[in-house]
Amino acid sequence: LASKQAAAVLTIIGGVFYLVGSVVGSIITALASDLTSLSSGFNPSNPGASSIPSISSIPNLSSSFSLAVLGFGALCGAVIIVGGALINSDNAGWRKGGGILALAAMVIGAVPDVGGLLIGFILILVGGILGLTYKPNEPDIRIGIVQAPQASSTMNSGSGTYCIKCGKQLHEGALFCKYCGSPVPQ
Numbered sequence: 001l002a003s004k005q006a007a008a009v010l011t012i013i014g015g016v017f018y019l020v021g022s023v024v025g026s027i028i029t030a031l032a033s034d035l036t037s038l039s040s041g042f043n044p045s046n047p048g049a050s051s052i053p054s055i056s057s058i059p060n061l062s063s064s065f066s067l068a069v070l071g072f073g074a075l076c077g078a079v080i081i082v083g084g085a086l087i088n089s090d091n092a093g094w095r096k097g098g099g100i101l102a103l104a105a106m107v108i109g110a111v112p113d114v115g116g117l118l119i120g121f122i123l124i125l126v127g128g129i130l131g132l133t134y135k136p137n138e139p140d141i142r143i144g145i146v147q148a149p150q151a152s153s154t155m156n157s158g159s160g161t162y163c164i165k166c167g168k169q170l171h172e173g174a175l176f177c178k179y180c181g182s183p184v185p186q
C-alpha cells in the first residue's frame with residue numbers, strides 16, 4: 001500500500017498539524033512571556049517603580065516574538081504541505097525534492113510548531129520517507145537507463161570491427177589484432 005498518493009496525503013495532513021501547532025506554539029510563547037513579565041514585574045522591595053516599565057516594554061516584545069513564532073511556524077507548515085504535494089508528482093526528481101523539503105521543514109519547524117502536536121511529526125516522518133523511497137511499478141526512466149547499455153552492447157557486437165587481415169573480431173579501441181598482430185586502421 002506504499003503508494004506516492006498515501007505518502008503525499010500523510011505529509012499534507014502532517015503539514016496541517018504543523019499549522020495548528022504554530023498557533024499553539026505562539027499561544028504558549030505569549031502565555032510564557034506573560035508569566036515571566038508578571039513575575040519579573042513584581043518587585044517586593046519596590047513594587048510601584050519596577051512594574052511600570054515592565055508593563056510598557058516587555059508585552060510589546062513578547063507579542064512580536066509570539067507573532068514571529070506563529071509566522072515561522074506557519075511557513076514551515078506551508079512548506080511541508082507543498083512538499084507533500086510534490087511527493088504525489090510523477091517526476092522522480094520532484095518526489096525526492098518534495099520529500100526532502102517536507103522532512104527539512106519538519107525538523108526546522110519542530111520547536112515553533114510544537115512538533116505538530118507529535119501527530120504531525122510522525123505523519124510527516126512516515127510520509128516523507130515513503131515519498132523518498134517510493135519506486136513506481138510502471139515503466140519509468142529507470143528502465144530506460146537499464147536498457148540503454150544493453151542496446152549499445154548489442155550494437156557493438158553486431159557492428160563491431162573485425163581484423164582486415166584475419167577476419168577475427170577485435171576488441172573495442174584495439175590498436176593491433178591480438179590474433180595476427182596486424183595494425184587496426186583507426
Ligand SMILES: [Zn+2]
Pocket residue numbers: 163164165166167168177178179180181182
Ligand atoms: Zn588479425
